[in-house]
Amino acid sequence: xxxxxAAAESAPTADPPEQLSDVVADAPVRVRVRADTLRPLLxxxxxxxxxxxxxxxxxxxxxxxxxxxxxAAVEVELDxxxxxxxxxxxxxxxxxxxxLDDVLAMADRDAxxxxxxxxxxxxxxxxxxxxAYTLGLFDPESVRGPGDVEALGFEHTAALTLPGETVxxxxxxxxxxxxxxxxxxxxxxxxxxxxxxxxxDDVRFVVPREDTAEFDAGEARxxxxxxxxxxxxxxxxxxxxxxxxxxxxxxxGVAYEVADGGGRVEAFVAPRLQAV
Amino acid sequence: xxxxxAAAESAPTADPPEQLSDVVADAPVRVRVRADTLRPLLxxxxxxxxxxxxxxxxxxxxxxxxxxxxxAAVEVELDxxxxxxxxxxxxxxxxxxxxLDDVLAMADRDAxxxxxxxxxxxxxxxxxxxxAYTLGLFDPESVRGPGDVEALGFEHTAALTLPGETVxxxxxxxxxxxxxxxxxxxxxxxxxxxxxxxxxDDVRFVVPREDTAEFDAGEARxxxxxxxxxxxxxxxxxxxxxxxxxxxxxxxGVAYEVADGGGRVEAFVAPRLQAV
Amino acid sequence: xxxxxAAAESAPTADPPEQLSDVVADAPVRVRVRADTLRPLLxxxxxxxxxxxxxxxxxxxxxxxxxxxxxAAVEVELDxxxxxxxxxxxxxxxxxxxxLDDVLAMADRDAxxxxxxxxxxxxxxxxxxxxAYTLGLFDPESVRGPGDVEALGFEHTAALTLPGETVxxxxxxxxxxxxxxxxxxxxxxxxxxxxxxxxxDDVRFVVPREDTAEFDAGEARxxxxxxxxxxxxxxxxxxxxxxxxxxxxxxxGVAYEVADGGGRVEAFVAPRLQAV
Numbered sequence: 005x006x007x008x009x010a011a012a013e014s015a016p017t018a019d020p021p022e023q024l025s026d027v028v029a030d031a032p033v034r035v036r037v038r039a040d041t042l043r044p045l046l047x048x049x050x051x052x053x054x055x056x057x058x059x060x061x062x063x064x065x066x067x068x069x070x071x072x073x074x075x076a077a078v079e080v081e082l083d084x085x086x087x088x089x090x091x092x093x094x095x096x097x098x099x100x101x102x103x104l105d106d107v108l109a110m111a112d113r114d115a116x117x118x119x120x121x122x123x124x125x126x127x128x129x130x131x132x133x134x135x136a137y138t139l140g141l142f143d144p145e146s147v148r149g150p151g152d153v154e155a156l157g158f159e160h161t162a163a164l165t166l167p168g169e170t171v172x173x174x175x176x177x178x179x180x181x182x183x184x185x186x187x188x189x190x191x192x193x194x195x196x197x198x199x200x201x202x203x204x205d206d207v208r209f210v211v212p213r214e215d216t217a218e219f220d221a222g223e224a225r226x227x228x229x230x231x232x233x234x235x236x237x238x239x240x241x242x243x244x245x246x247x248x249x250x251x252x253x254x255x256x257g258v259a260y261e262v263a264d265g266g267g268r269v270e271a272f273v274a275p276r277l278q279a280v
Numbered sequence: 281x282x283x284x285x286a287a288a289e290s291a292p293t294a295d296p297p298e299q300l301s302d303v304v305a306d307a308p309v310r311v312r313v314r315a316d317t318l319r320p321l322l323x324x325x326x327x328x329x330x331x332x333x334x335x336x337x338x339x340x341x342x343x344x345x346x347x348x349x350x351x352a353a354v355e356v357e358l359d360x361x362x363x364x365x366x367x368x369x370x371x372x373x374x375x376x377x378x379x380l381d382d383v384l385a386m387a388d389r390d391a392x393x394x395x396x397x398x399x400x401x402x403x404x405x406x407x408x409x410x411x412a413y414t415l416g417l418f419d420p421e422s423v424r425g426p427g428d429v430e431a432l433g434f435e436h437t438a439a440l441t442l443p444g445e446t447v448x449x450x451x452x453x454x455x456x457x458x459x460x461x462x463x464x465x466x467x468x469x470x471x472x473x474x475x476x477x478x479x480x481d482d483v484r485f486v487v488p489r490e491d492t493a494e495f496d497a498g499e500a501r502x503x504x505x506x507x508x509x510x511x512x513x514x515x516x517x518x519x520x521x522x523x524x525x526x527x528x529x530x531x532x533g534v535a536y537e538v539a540d541g542g543g544r545v546e547a548f549v550a551p552r553l554q555a556v
Numbered sequence: 557x558x559x560x561x562a563a564a565e566s567a568p569t570a571d572p573p574e575q576l577s578d579v580v581a582d583a584p585v586r587v588r589v590r591a592d593t594l595r596p597l598l599x600x601x602x603x604x605x606x607x608x609x610x611x612x613x614x615x616x617x618x619x620x621x622x623x624x625x626x627x628a629a630v631e632v633e634l635d636x637x638x639x640x641x642x643x644x645x646x647x648x649x650x651x652x653x654x655x656l657d658d659v660l661a662m663a664d665r666d667a668x669x670x671x672x673x674x675x676x677x678x679x680x681x682x683x684x685x686x687x688a689y690t691l692g693l694f695d696p697e698s699v700r701g702p703g704d705v706e707a708l709g710f711e712h713t714a715a716l717t718l719p720g721e722t723v724x725x726x727x728x729x730x731x732x733x734x735x736x737x738x739x740x741x742x743x744x745x746x747x748x749x750x751x752x753x754x755x756x757d758d759v760r761f762v763v764p765r766e767d768t769a770e771f772d773a774g775e776a777r778x779x780x781x782x783x784x785x786x787x788x789x790x791x792x793x794x795x796x797x798x799x800x801x802x803x804x805x806x807x808x809g810v811a812y813e814v815a816d817g818g819g820r821v822e823a824f825v826a827p828r829l830q831a832v
Contacts, residue, residue, distance in 0.1 A: 173662070
């Protein structure tokens with residue numbers, strides 16, 4: 005029985021492949037883009053949520069998501085100019101982020117893949133060389149929205165730019181002793197300090213102004229859950245500078261560019277309460 | 281007590297090592313062969329069964345096995361000419377395939393190992409440099425035989441030769457959406473198509489005639505369990521071309537050479553039932 | 557509540573960092589040393605115990621430990637001359653070995669780290685570039701001592717020097733068939749033999765005198781638990797020659813140098829009982 009059912013489902017694969025070409029040619033959304041241009045953006049969203057809303061707008065692709073606990077949020081954009089070709093009508097779809105990333109992972113890094121929306125079946129065709137993957141989409145209304153990110157309150161008092169690897173190092177070091185860490189800027193000493201205190205051991209990580217590409221420093225100090233910072237940090241492609249914004253018991257902002265500036269990621273993490 | 285028992289068992293290791301040389305010199309089966317010549321053959325058998333019958337015939341070594349569910353079978357041969365030296369009397373032994381492969385894995389890839397059958401103890405000496413491993417053998421009658429492979433019915437209507445890596449790619453892609461896949465040849469369009477349909481997503485992988493080294497195509501289309509294809513595919517050494525034979529609801533054949541043609545692997549997978 | 561508590565604990569991280577410099581400058585123990593000089597010594601101790609006593613003596617650092625079952629022991633030393641700078645007053649501390657190694661692992665291999673004892677808080681500051689880790693120490697009296705290593709009885713009759721990789725190979729090979737192995741020296745044949753016997757398979761590994769850098773051989777033969785040899789062997793840095801000492805049902809000694817001779821490791825494993 006199981007075999008018979010499976011084979012019955014298989015029937016559509018017998019369709020003449022011309023149909024796929026027709027679908028792609030007529031699709032209201034048709035994007036040709038390098039796999040490694042798109043993947044860092046999906047990775048940044050996938051670090052926080054499983055499903056997100058993806059909008060194919062006139063000028064580019066945009067997605068935004070907030071984690072279920074509403075502690076962290078992320079917004080990503082890819083300019084139409086950073087693609088090989090771009091046609092879109094503003095459609096918003098709900099997509100399984102990790103699944104789409106897995107499909108792109110099967111293509112060579114520098115391969116150009118074609119995304120084409122089939123509005124009839126509400127599925128996304130992903131064509132990479134000899135592989136054609138058809139991804140089922142969700143009604144965007146059924147996918148949790150990004151929430152009101154502005155409500156987190158981003159009154160930052162300090163901003164600095166440093167290598168993503170440096171963020172990775174202090175997140176790892178803090179994880180050795182605690183499940184939270186304090187990020188602070190000391191404007192008088194001209195340095196950024198990440199610190200964490202455990203039951204027996206403490207960690208302090210100091211980045212002096214000289215080791216930053218930008219250091220626009222006011223007094224800033226906030227406590228964060230390490231697990232959210234780990235999610236944000238893991239998604240940063242290696243060799244990427246990140247711009248960190250901080251405030252007094254205010255959200256952390258981590259922003260960076262991908263695809264030579266053709267794409268942007270901005271992530272936010274709300275602070276934990278601090279006792280005075 | 282445990283220690284005393286263990287030590288009692290250890291006693292044979294005190295035998296003067298001359299005995300091993302004597303055994304090897306007098307062995308009715310003595311084969312000197314590169315480790316990396318033998319290992320792909322063992323890997324192909326070990327992918328389907330734990331134990332198999334191994335025959336040291338006049339012209340070379342041969343093994344055949346069928347998986348316990350009788351869905352897949354494999355036959356492997358190594359020509360005597362592909363070894364460094366070969367003496368054999370047609371003995372058939374039962375062997376733990378993975379274990380023999382593990383022993384060979386301890387040798388350098390290009391090391392020449394010596395296999396010598398000790399008919400008295402019914403054990404196989406495997407000598408690789410300073411390491412001498414003595415492998416217990418089974419009565420071949422106690423090992424499940426390869427069964428009647430011909431009974432699977434190999435009436436193939438299409439044959440094509442393509443890189444093993446291509447097989448790996450469509451097996452991986454199909455695995456993202458389903459536990460079975462359809463392999464088909466479309467003679468009119470001149471292409472091979474692997475396709476799989478899941479609950480929400482579909483995959484189709486097209487290999488045009490131009491990307492094959494051989495394309496002898498008739499109409500062919502069969503459904504297979506992915507898990508057996510994965511076993512067969514994993515055993516193909518990288519950089520190896522495989523010859524795929526297909527029919528209408530007929531077994532899949534996957535054949536390839538190893539050791540510069542001195543060894544051959546032929547694997548078969550029975551189709552699943554298809555509803556019409 | 558948890559957040560508030562955590563933040564209250566975080567308060568010390570607001571201390572002006574000058575305090576750390578002061579602590580380091582005034583510390584009764586101050587050692588500057590390359591991370592990769594210290595780590596092999598910690599690895600050798602950490603293979604047997606979680607916590608050990610570490611003595612910062614006039615001439616260098618020393619630690620010794622015995623595993624809880626008193627089967628294996630290890631002694632390590634690092635000469636003051638193998639450090640970049642060294643000040644010490646003979647203090648002995650109890651330390652979490654793996655944790656200290658984890659901290660050093662965060663530094664670059666060739667980075668010079670500073671260890672500074674804060675006798676007030678009884679904590680060890682480890683400063684590696686921008687990272688300052690403060691490690692809580694234990695009262696050395698609360699840490700299990702190395703025991704009376706001499707009581708194991710080291711009457712060795714044979715000594716040979718061979719690559720650590722060779723030890724790794726015969727330990728791995730023996731592990732395929734048994735959980736113990738026999739190490740023996742045959743002075744007449746001029747060779748070292750490691751052998752293990754399992755239920756169905758045997759392994760023998762022969763190192764002839766020619767393949768050793770030193771071969772001072774008397775009759776020797778002892779049985780050892782494989783798990784302890786694995787611990788000792790895993791800690792040997794790659795490319796390191798080890799000096800093996802053996803006797804008749806006597807402990808195994810494994811000694812080697814690290815840091816170009818500036819540090820030394822000596823490990824001992826007691827034999828298992830052998831039936832005659």
